[in-house]
Amino acid sequence: MKEDDENMEFYLTKRVPHDLLLKLRFLRVLSLSHYCNIELPESIGDFKHLRYLDVSFTGIKRLPKSTCMLLNLQTLNLSGCKFLVKLPKNMRNLINLRHLHISGTSIGNMPIHMGRLQCLQTLTKFVVGKDIGFQIEELGKLSNLQGVIVISNLQNVINSTNALEAKLKDKEHLKELTLEWDAANGIISPSERDVLNNLQPHTSLTTLVIKNYNDTSFPNWVGDGSFSNITVVHLNSCRNCSSLPSLGQLPSLLDLFIFGFDEVVTVDADFYGSGSCTITPFQSLKILRFEAMSKWEEWSPYHGEGEDEGGAFPSLQELYLEECPKLRGSLPKDLPSLTDLRIYECEQLETSLPTAPSIRKLQLRNCNDALLKELPPALQYLTVIGFKNLESLPLPEGVMDHNQCVETLTIYDFPVLKSLPLGDLSSSSPTTLKRLCIRNCKEVEFPMYPCYSSLVGLIIEYSCNPLKSFPLDIFPKLRYLIIERCSNMESLLVSEGHHLTDLLLLKIKKCRNFVAFPSGGLSAPNLSELEVSNCSRLNSLPENMHTFLPSLQFLDIISCPQIESFPEGGLPSNLFSLRISDCKKLIRNRMEWGLQRLQSLKRLAFINYDPHCWNVESFPEEYLLPTSVIHLYITGFGNLRTLDNKGFQHLTSLQYFSMENCPKLKHMPEEGLPVTISKVKIIACPSLTKRLQRKKGKEWRNIAHTPFIEIIERNTSNKANQFSIDGEWRRTFLS
Structure with a gap:
């Protein structure tokens, strides 16, 4: 939003200024989406020409x-306004x-007589009330509804004939429908099935969601x-x-999710629609x-007429x-298109896995270890989690040999596991x-x-207590190595003269006894990319x-207090990004x-969670930073009072400058920020914020030329996200 008297953009944190609105009386479109704590004044009603309002x-x-x-x-777009609990009654x-x-939104009640909005085409949510003017029949008057709608609080529909008056069956342009009862209500109404029956939509529907339906069966x-x-x-949660309803005869069904059916014991032939299969x-x-x-x-198998088991789910x-x-017995056997299978928390299931020649990815968590003994032949990705009592993995013989397809193995939460599968040690060829x-x-x-x-990729996290030294050169193809929270790991080793030509990313994190690189x-x-933290x-x-x-x-040095x-x-010389956080001795020798x-250095971040780590009153010192810096982040300078003019003068490439959690900071550089700067972000710097928000005095003049200024009074950000780099370099090998 640009002000007429200044060529700039300003993020608003409290309310839309009344004097600004006075200039915009003939405005047709007003979009304030994603602005922080915005409030609209009563004078918004003076915008008689407004057609589009987005908050x-x-x-x-x-x-x-x-x-x-x-x-x-x-x-009127109010999507995502989670603190909004009601709409104006008129x-x-x-x-x-x-x-x-x-x-x-958190809207709990609809305004009265919404059915009078005869032009309404999009109504993404309708909350059913109990009183006249708030009931579900208001929907029946909205004959032009289309797109997506969620109808909630259906427990308030006492008379099932009122549900019929919603006329969902006539709304052929309605594509996505959610029908929702209140989960906390807990009352089973004898008419609930009739209500759902009378809410039958038009057959043009593409998406159907039903939540917290309490009756014992579904209408046809x-x-x-x-x-x-x-x-x-x-x-x-149809508890x-x-x-289950007969869903097998829906010819275009692509995605089926069934959650929280507490009374279902058997999934049988009715699920397939076998009584009238066409x-x-x-x-x-x-x-x-x-x-x-x-x-x-x-889970009963499907048996077609005159056929053996199988035939259902050909595209799954x-x-x-x-x-x-409690699930036991067999799963569907013949699933010719299955590529991804996940079984979590199914301790009783001992059957062999489906016959699925195309399966590539298998994930098992807290299951019977019998499922590990016969794996699909073309498996590429195997994840096993939470097998509490296994000292070794009972994988099929040869699964790790060079003629097999397993390329990615992920192992989580094995408290007593002693060893990993080794494959055929007598073979001259490595595994895949x-x-x-x-x-x-x-x-x-x-x-x-x-x-x-x-x-090519290895992550070891909170594991391998016996591991003290890691010999890098026995993994000649390794590209990505992350070692985290390995309390006994002390060093990396490389044979003299060995070059790690494939290594692209190395991170050593939270290894309290790590003392030495090769x-x-x-x-x-x-x-x-190198990170030590x-x-x-x-x-x-x-x-x-x-x-x-x-x-x-990319070099990140985080909480390594002994590095000087x-x-x-x-x-x-090709370093592009440098982050230094909570390294007191290193910071002391910064000059x-x-x-x-x-x-080549473009991004610099000095981020401190210890406010006394960087104990300076003025920053940056002259000639501390290179002229090439484009993005500069400073966070957690507890005693910082002023930004040094000499330190900023030669930053002739600076475009983005972020200051965060500097409570004593009051003064901008005397001669202003570099003219190259395009965005300034100020978070939780209360002393400076007060001066800037007055929009006068030298502090404002020294920053006013900046095209984009964002001021946030409180720090609500997640520490993990305070410094991020976009692009292909930020990746892990498992992504």
């Missing part, structure tokens, strides 16, 4: 009563309103084959239903999810079974395993064998970084860093 994803708590005077308003006056977006229209356009069905059951289904089925014991690609603790992730497996001894020489330096000519005993970075790490672009200086020769030589 979505703001902190707005109320709409002024005068909003109902905007008689030309056609679109909304019915907005007779030209076509689109009302209120999904993601749910799953009827005449709904030939339905692609998504989600049935959520009293003892059987097509292959679930012929188009690609994703099937069963979750939180506490009593489910048996993803199958998820989660929290089905390329990525290995081990998390929370403290007792595992990491195998230093040639069978793992094909690894003696003589780490020769990794293609390493682009929370390594309290580490006192130096790798030697000869400037020559041995010529491709390094950069290595002799300085940092690599010896020699950053001026790094003309």
Whole structure:
């Protein structure tokens, strides 16, 4: 939003200034989406020409009563206003309103007589009330509804004939429908099935969601084959239903999610629609999810006329079974298109996995270990989690050999696991395993064998307590290595003269006993990203970084209090981004860093969670920072009072400057920020904020030329997200 008298953009944090609104009386479109704590004044009603008002994803708590005077308003977008609990009661006056977006709000009641909005086409949410003027029949008067709607609080429909008056069956342009009862209500109404029956939508529907339906069975229209356009069905927390509706004859169904059917014991032939089958059951289904089925014991197979078991789910690609603790017996056998199978918290299931020649990804958590003994032949990604009593993985013989397809193995939460599968040690060829992730497996001894020489990615986190030294050179193809919270790990080792030519990313995090990189330096000519964080005993970075790490672009040094200086020769000349956080000794020697030589350095971040770590009153010192810096972030300077004019004068490339949590900061540089700057962000700097918000005095003049200024009074950000770099470099090998 640009002010007439100043060529700038200003983020508003409290309310839209009244004097600004006075200049905009003939405005037709007003969009304040994602502004922080915006409030609309009562004078908004003077915008007689306004047709489009968007305050979505703001902190707005109320709409002024005068909003109902905007008689030309056609679109009102309130999506994501989670603090908004009600609409003005005279909304019915907005007779030209076509689109009302209120999904993601906390609105608990609709204004009276919404049915009078005859032009309304979009109504994303309707909350059913008990009294006349608030009841569900108001929807029947809105004959032009289309798109998406959520109808909630259906427990307030006492008379099922009122549900018929909603006329959903006539609304052929309504595509996505959610029908929702109040989960906290807990009352089972004898008419609930009749209410749902009378809410039958038009057969043009594409998405159907039913939540907290309390009756014991579904009306026949749910799953009827005449709904030939339905692609998504989600049935959520229908806790009293003892059987599933017949959904197999929906010809276009792609995504089916069934959650929280506490009374279902058997999924049987009715689920497939076998009583009146005219097509292959679930012929188009690609994703099937069963979750939180506490009593489910048996999944009956499909038997077509004169056929053996099989034939259903010919297109199924993803199958998820989660929290089905009593499920036993067999799963569907013939799933020719299945590529992804996840089974979580199904302790009783001992059957062999489906016959699925296309399966590539298998995830098992807290299941019977019998499922590990016969794996799909073309499996590429295997994840096993939470097998509490296993000391070794009972994988099929040969699964790790070079003629198998497993490329990624992820192992989580094995408290007593001692060893990993080794494959055929007598073979001269390595396994196909390329990525290995081990998390929370403290007792595992990491195998230093040639069978793992094909690894390109390795994560070891809170695991491998016996591991003290990690020999990098026995993994010649390793590209990504992350070692985190390995309490006994002390050092990385590399044979003299060995070059780690494939290594691209290296992170050592929260390893409290890590003390040393390889003696003589780490020769990794293609390493682009290096992070050392929370390594309290580490006192130096790798030697000869400037020559041995010529491709390094991203360097993060976080909470390493014993590091005093950069290595002799300085940092690599191609460094693009440097973050230093809570490294008191290193910061103390900052004038010896020699950053001026790094003309590729574009991003600099000094982030402190210890407010006394960087104990300065003025920043930055003259010639501390290189002229090439484009993005500069400073956070947690507890005693900082002024930004140094001499330090900023030569930052001739600076475009983005962020200051956060500097409570004593009052003064901007005397001669202002560099003219190149395009955005300033100020968060939780109360002393400076007070001066700037007056929009006068030298502090404002020194910043007013900046095109974009964002001021946030409180720090609500997540520490993990305070500094981020976009682009291809921020990735992990498992993404």
